[in-house]
Amino acid sequence: MKTALRRLKIILKTVIGLPIYYISIFFPKKKGLIVIGSSLGKYFADNSKYFYLKYYNRDKSGLNLIWLTKSRDVVRELNSKGLPVKFLYSFGGAYTALRASKAYLSHQLDDINGALIGGAKIVQLWHGMPLRKIGYGGDWMDDNLSGKVKLFISKWLPYAYYMKCDVLMAPSKRAKDNYVEPFSKSFRNNKIEDNIVLSQQPRTFCFEETFELSETFFPEKKMLLELRSKYKCIISWLPTQRKQFNKTIIDVIKDSGLNMKKMDAFCRKTNSIFVIKAHFLDFDLLKGITKGFNNILIYPNSDPYPLLKFTDVLITDYSSVFFDFLLLDRPIIFMCHDLEEYTNKAQFYYDFETLEIGPICRSWKSTIKVISNISEDNDDFAKKRNNKFNMFGFVEYFDTV
Template identity: 30%
Template structure:
């Protein structure tokens, strides 16, 4: 089965897609007023695409197009790849937010600009060419057969600090990576008030989109421990049929306490300066598979917990900290990253240090100020 899948991928990447694109280039001319939004792993506009799309809808003379598979089945994605290539051969600008193999398999037309609005802020866990030795993603051999990220003209990022990491992940020049901000963060600068919501938003486990899963938390135990709070699950898009299908920004703005693990959602949430807890029950295993751009224990701006009892104690501390900046809550063996400890109390007592959140993550989000969409469009000449 794996051989057949590889053979089909090889046929598409090396023969079908280049041949089809060559025909499309003969049939169609590039129209600089045609703008294409495409993602191989989403069914519609992603969070990062929406602000750009909305802004361009208001501009006269532009024609906006979308290319998204109906579902994640091989048939649907292969069919949409051909539709994408047809549109790609004509557009003046292409916006992506994830890997797009059909775009990498063909030689880009000179008049077309490709913009990679990568779906994550900051630089947390490794991806792309930064992670070819682990079990996640592709290995060095496959990366040579199926080159990735080879067609970009512009990669907007959340700060200058992370440019070297993106250059490594995409194997591209640092010159095309610019600290223009991340479009979806613009909304986070609008006034918001937290509600009694605890959000669990982890990344996924598994090698790829078809094997993605996450089954680590006892939600019922959390609900019983915090009956006055709404416990919301927001899983990675790869984890299907689980959690709630909610707008990420909308729910983040209402969230009082965030529980995550290795997800880049921490960068957006840091803009709100509210407590976050890191449920890293499989840290060593994950470190071997994916690894991080920075030492995890030093990087995360919140307590690291390994089991449900520690998690519940950390949430109590977070709620108390939200109620009063001086509130102290007893905890049991919780790693004190992002917390301050008062050793004068007989038991291990902690309080959330909100200053550490902005202090640790500001340099990774310095280009996000509520005007990212505007800067990106200006950079592109729109």
């Protein structure tokens, strides 16, 4: 039933979007008007957020950058801070999208609306340096009916192809090489490598000492400072979303055997706090799950980067967030209870088991043991982690394109 409704939604969206897309192409553009969005239009987050904040902290002459969102909460939040924002599903929001000469995204066309920005130059900031294969060659191929339909859409109905863009940002040469195949159907010309630009990910601005984590834009700062003063160690768990496996964060907690009582006891004993940060697609599923546990916290904010800035030990699995965390040179643990299942269904760009960035644990028992060793200053992967960081060759400058 859900699959049928999803397909119907896609069909209606494609049909309705067609005339709007052609209106958008020929709609008069305003030079210098730029729109930006993120996280399917739901949140003020990710690379788009940090690009937007960086922009409004420097010279703004001659340009107009407007955040477009499908969330009235985001509209209220940015309005309260005096920043330009419009609700997409309003006359003003739709008109702004149609008039924009450029659009910045962090996830896909639905960060704004593909049909409304058809005539704009689309810059895809993307949302991480992926571990598993994505897009064409990863999520889909053109050797079956479904793939041929996607190929047709990417070529003839570009407003409906989620990865469509004109320019793609890559944080390293290794990432750029990996992006060539998955984004090969994304651009409006065939100059694939020329369309991929090396640039620092804006969200990693947060890690820089000169970046001001002001409470005006980061109200979570107060909470994070309190955690820092209260606990010896902040342990953050950021599992990747498993939508492609029809699983949620609740399934991951159950399948991995996370015992909240034991984790809470361990954290009390070591004066630590265990912070669970769910992917934004699972953001609203964890309410009440940690009730009664004083040393376990469900992170209440959609943006994980301030949390990472304060994190002492990162636990993740297949999320690209660990590439960003390498910039901080702190311990990383891979908790991969479903490694065989995941690797059987997903192909990787790197040999995951020989990355040598951090230990790969298969249970929470072994994960806790590794955390205990780290707390005793036994970071066995410190040197290897530094070598891998240098190997990936992350760029240290940002190209505005």
